Amino acid sequence: MNKNNIIFTDSSRLLTESLAQAGADVFIGYPITPANLIYHYASQRFPQFMAAPDEITALQWMSGFAAAGHIPVTATSFPGYALMIESINMAYMMELPMVIVLVQRLGPATGTATRGAQGDIALLSGTISGGMAIPSFSISNPHDCWELSAKAVEVASKYRTPVVIFTSKEEVMTMFSIDKTGLAPVHRVERKFYSGDETYVPYKADEKLVSAFLPVSSNKHQVRFTASTHDTQGIIQNTAKEAIDNSKRLHYKITENLSDFTYFEYDKEEGATSLLLSFGITSQAAREAVENLRCQGKKVSLLIAKTLLPVPTAYYDICSRYKQLFIAEENLTGQYRQLLFGSMPPAHIHGINEFGKMISPATIIKAVLSHE
Amino acid sequence: MNRVYLHEGDLPFCLGCGHTLIAENVDKALQTLNLDPLDVILVTDIGCHGIIDKSFKTHTVHGLHGRSVALASGISLSLNNPDKKIIVFIGDGGATIGLQHLIDSAHRNFNMTVVLHNNMLYGMTGGQPSELTPLGFKTPTLPEGSTQKGFDMCEVVAAAGASYVCRLMGIGNIADQLAVALGKKGFSLVEVMELCPSYAVKSNPGMKLRQVVEEAGLGIRVYADRDYTGYETEVKTETPSLIDKEKVISCDFTSALKSPARIMISGSAGEGVQAAAEFFARAAIASGLNVTKKGSYPVTVGIGFSSSDIILSPEHILYTGSPSPDYMIITSQDGLDHSLSTIKNMQEGFIFLDESLPVPNTTVPVIRLGFRKLAGNKNAAIFSLLYLAIHQKLFPAEAMLQMLSQSKLAGKADWNALVTMLP
Ligand SMILES: Cc1ncc(C[n+]2csc(CCOP(=O)(O)OP(=O)(O)O)c2C)c(N)n1
Ligand code: SF4
Numbered sequence: 001m002n003k004n005n006i007i008f009t010d011s012s013r014l015l016t017e018s019l020a021q022a023g024a025d026v027f028i029g030y031p032i033t034p035a036n037l038i039y040h041y042a043s044q045r046f047p048q049f050m051a052a053p054d055e056i057t058a059l060q061w062m063s064g065f066a067a068a069g070h071i072p073v074t075a076t077s078f079p080g081y082a083l084m085i086e087s088i089n090m091a092y093m094m095e096l097p098m099v100i101v102l103v104q105r106l107g108p109a110t111g112t113a114t115r116g117a118q119g120d121i122a123l124l125s126g127t128i129s130g131g132m133a134i135p136s137f138s139i140s141n142p143h144d145c146w147e148l149s150a151k152a153v154e155v156a157s158k159y160r161t162p163v164v165i166f167t168s169k170e171e172v173m174t175m176f177s178i179d180k181t182g183l184a185p186v187h188r189v190e191r192k193f194y195s196g197d198e199t200y201v202p203y204k205a206d207e208k209l210v211s212a213f214l215p216v217s218s219n220k221h222q223v224r225f226t227a228s229t230h231d232t233q234g235i236i237q238n239t240a241k242e243a244i245d246n247s248k249r250l251h252y253k254i255t256e257n258l259s260d261f262t263y264f265e266y267d268k269e270e271g272a273t274s275l276l277l278s279f280g281i282t283s284q285a286a287r288e289a290v291e292n293l294r295c296q297g298k299k300v301s302l303l304i305a306k307t308l309l310p311v312p313t314a315y316y317d318i319c320s321r322y323k324q325l326f327i328a329e330e331n332l333t334g335q336y337r338q339l340l341f342g343s344m345p346p347a348h349i350h351g352i353n354e355f356g357k358m359i360s361p362a363t364i365i366k367a368v369l370s371h372e
Numbered sequence: 373m374n375r376v377y378l379h380e381g382d383l384p385f386c387l388g389c390g391h392t393l394i395a396e397n398v399d400k401a402l403q404t405l406n407l408d409p410l411d412v413i414l415v416t417d418i419g420c421h422g423i424i425d426k427s428f429k430t431h432t433v434h435g436l437h438g439r440s441v442a443l444a445s446g447i448s449l450s451l452n453n454p455d456k457k458i459i460v461f462i463g464d465g466g467a468t469i470g471l472q473h474l475i476d477s478a479h480r481n482f483n484m485t486v487v488l489h490n491n492m493l494y495g496m497t498g499g500q501p502s503e504l505t506p507l508g509f510k511t512p513t514l515p516e517g518s519t520q521k522g523f524d525m526c527e528v529v530a531a532a533g534a535s536y537v538c539r540l541m542g543i544g545n546i547a548d549q550l551a552v553a554l555g556k557k558g559f560s561l562v563e564v565m566e567l568c569p570s571y572a573v574k575s576n577p578g579m580k581l582r583q584v585v586e587e588a589g590l591g592i593r594v595y596a597d598r599d600y601t602g603y604e605t606e607v608k609t610e611t612p613s614l615i616d617k618e619k620v621i622s623c624d625f626t627s628a629l630k631s632p633a634r635i636m637i638s639g640s641a642g643e644g645v646q647a648a649a650e651f652f653a654r655a656a657i658a659s660g661l662n663v664t665k666k667g668s669y670p671v672t673v674g675i676g677f678s679s680s681d682i683i684l685s686p687e688h689i690l691y692t693g694s695p696s697p698d699y700m701i702i703t704s705q706d707g708l709d710h711s712l713s714t715i716k717n718m719q720e721g722f723i724f725l726d727e728s729l730p731v732p733n734t735t736v737p738v739i740r741l742g743f744r745k746l747a748g749n750k751n752a753a754i755f756s757l758l759y760l761a762i763h764q765k766l767f768p769a770e771a772m773l774q775m776l777s778q779s780k781l782a783g784k785a786d787w788n789a790l791v792t793m794l795p
Binding site for chain 1: 435450622662692
């Protein structure tokens with residue numbers, strides 16, 4: 001570690017800076033704890049910053065900016081995200097690039113604003129009506145915050161889609177010392193707009209299932225953005241095959257390109273028969289627990305999910321190699337576990353859960369050792 | 373007049389629907405303004421009026437029920453170009469569910485023209501009443517007639533501060549009046565009164581539009597005509613990196629700490645607890661340690677407790693929860709009240725308690741010291757942490773004293789002298 005480049009900072013700052021460097025250029029905010037630091041930093045850093053009067057408006061303004069060629073960002077928590085959902089569906093259907101940072105806190109409802117949680121996985125996975133896939137990245141440490149935020153901008157632009165950065169209170173509000181030279185340079189996303197002479201067909205997809213983008217400022221081609229079921233021209237159709245195929249494409253566009261944005265950390269230990277799977281704020285406790293268990297001579301592998309949704313098939317592949325699987329997440333019901341393995345998982349799959357407090361390494365260690 | 377902005381052919385509405393008249397007159401009004409179709413962005417709401425998109429040659433954006441004004445506001449803010457004409461088509465239903473957007477966008481005077489298709493009911497969903505349905509107006513779900521007065525959207529939007537607001541009767545040629553609104557800078561609203569033949573006419577046999585409007589007391593007139601310039605979006609060109617803004621801490625000292633130390637300090641809001649913790653953290657970093665810090669305080673930040681968790685470690689820090697601190701510092705009664713449950717769970721470690729406070733029930737050693745008396749209430753937190761650094765040999769006191777001497781706190785106390793006063 002270079003001892004002369006240490007700063008004392010927080011992940012809200014890293015995240016905001018990374019988004020801005022990657023090319024996100026508009027931040028629309030509505031304040032909510034624990035996302036307020038991001039709002040604050042964005043107000044200083046983003047070329048355009050607007051304070052919206054509520055979260056529905058925030059998402060609508062963002063969609064307007066996106067339709068005109070920008071990559072907008074907002075940051076919120078469950079209560080705000082709940083209000084945004086219909087508009088996120090709209091942006092998804094219109095294929096508008098944008099980034100939504102969802103900072104989890106303890107619910108239900110207003111719950112405890114200042115207490116972290118990982119309780120919104122089910123909500124996140126159900127964001128798009130029809131259960132369609134929306135790319136969602138989960139941050140597991142400050143470096144992820146830096147790298148995945150930039151990735152989120154890239155994926156949003158490349159695949160014309162809203163992307164969610166999924167984090168929680170403790171991750172974005174805790175200060176830490178970090179060597180700033182360890183933050184890899186961020187590449188600015190280059191946006192490609194349709195430049196052909198033939199009539200622009202707004203939802204005509206290429207071989208990657210992505211359609212070319214053109215903002216409503218075009219003086220050459222007519223542009224249509226439509227959130228109702230529409231054909232490739234962007235004209236509303238009831239359930240005509242072309243329109244239904246177009247809606248299905250929105251899902252396949254994400255799932256079929258998933259390998260392009262699959263990120264995870266797999267710390268494999270030779271001879272281990274147990275695997276610990278975690279993500280988000282619990283990742284650090286999981287890493288510490290694994291270090292500790294190995295010191296005690298217990299062989300255990302670790303999988304940290306970073307591309308949370310849609311679930312990369314690699315996770316199933318890795319999980320299938322172990323006799324015991326532990327899934328640690330800070331919620332009551334084991335939402336990610338249920339998402340992966342259903343509500344009645346086989347006996348070798350164990351949930352490690354807490355509600356209202358962080359999962360400690362000790363809790364994880366105890367759970368792992370109790371299934372020797 | 374031939375169509376320019378609309379395609380030829382029938383429009384998608386029921387025979388006799390007022391929406392047809394509006395669409396055709398918007399075409400004519402745009403012709404008077406002589407705009408390039410690709411300089412026009414039509415944003416439509418959900419409702420019968422919203423299925424017009426396919427008939428227009430302009431750019432079209434078709435979003436959600438009630439949100440068209442907000443969506444158009446985003447486009448307007450983004451383009452920030454008065455030569456682009458942003459038009460919103462919305463119904464009385466959309467204006468009801470999206471009322472806030474109308475008020476807000478009028479208030480900020482975003483550049484756009486809203487054409488409110490007021491047929492006094494929800495056409496698309498079968499003729500239910502909106503908040504704009506007039507007293508006595510019958511719909512299929514209100515066969516006895518509405519028992520409440522609908523509100524006057526022109527009054528609302530004019531009061532919110534729009535550049536231009538008027539109400540028109542959706543009969544005959546309304547292109548000139550629409551052109552006036554479309555030519556305005558800032559936010560303009562044209563409310564067009566009309567009838568839905570499929571639901572309103574059936575429910576109110578023999579009803580005449582003029583009569584309904586008159587009985588509802590809705591004026592056919594201009595409500596606001598102000599010489600406003602409209603909203604301009606601020607775009608910053610140079611915004612410094614947030615990382616570069618952070619002060620680099622040079623590691624001029626060394627710490628002998630071998631394993632992580634977890635510290636919790638609890639005091640009162642307004643007594644500098646968070647700032648003290650940050651000072652302490654920076655001094656630890658200057659001594660080569662890895663540090664994390666988090667604050668905890670009630671949402672009313674100016675009153676009650678203020679507490680901070682700090683971890684110092686020679687190694688990389690992973691888990692940042694601190695279930696049980698090694699060192700607990702309490703500088704005030706608020707801090708003590710807040711920390712009681714943590715103290716109860718402490719099996720080992722030390723508690724450093726201000727001597728003015730009652731000793732809590734605990735099995736771990738409690739060291740009582742005069743933080744408040746010696747350093748004063750505002751300096752007690754920083755003084756207690758300075759003491760901890762020295763007393764527990766976490767890192768050299770000089771690291772913190774040097775930082776203090778270079779800070780705003782330099783003159784607040786004689787820190788060097790204070791250090792010598794404690795055991
Ligand atoms: C959030 C939401 N709630 C309800 C609806 C159902 N809905 C569709 S159109 C409409 C009312 C349309 O009435 P209006 O805006 O007056 O337009 P009109 O059909 O009369 O032209 C409603 C309630 C919806 N699409 N979205
Ligand atoms: S239902 Fe009414 S509002 Fe809708 S198109 Fe027919 S006449 Fe017009």
